[in-house]
Amino acid sequence: MSDCVFCKIVSGEIPSNKVYEDDDILCFRDLDPQAPVHVLIIPKKHIASLDDVTEEDKELLGHIMIKVREIAETLGLENGYRLVNNCGEDGFQTVKHLHFHLLGKRKMTWPPG
Template sequence: MQDCLFCKIIAGEIPAQKVYEDDKVYAFKDIAPVAPVHVLIIPKKHISTLEDINAEDAELMGHIMVTASKLAKELSLGKGYRVVSNCKEDGGQTVYHIHFHLTGGRQMQWPPG
């Protein structure tokens, strides 16, 4: 998608601190971290919101969760971490390309805010 910030990051048009990449996902450090570890995991396929996922995306969504688990181990988050995805305006979504926040490195609070 032409005007999508995350699509531009994937394409290398906007710089990001890459943590991981494979043929399906791209992960990079959040520019405004809320925890010592704060990584965004995004699918390379543009999907605007969680509501736009369909049955053909099931494998991709599973791959994202496997990637989150793998990155948590690599980033030494063995004491615990959080994976969050915001959906639409009231859910706090600001970039309309689904993404998952992997946060950890400190005691997480509930409710988050």
């Protein structure tokens, strides 16, 4: 999508502080971190939200979930972390490109807000 900020990050049009990248996903540091470690994990394929995932995306989503553990390990999140997906307006999704927030290095509270 030409107007999607995350697609522009994937294409290199907008720079990012990359943490991990492979053929299918990109992980980069959040510009407004809510924890000492706060990265975003996105598929390179544009999917607007979790509500737009189809059966054809199940391998991609499985790949993301497997990589979360590896990324968390490389970031030193040995004492735990939180993985968050905001979906839709009420879920506070501000960028219409599927993404997961990986947060750590601080004690999380519940409910989150």
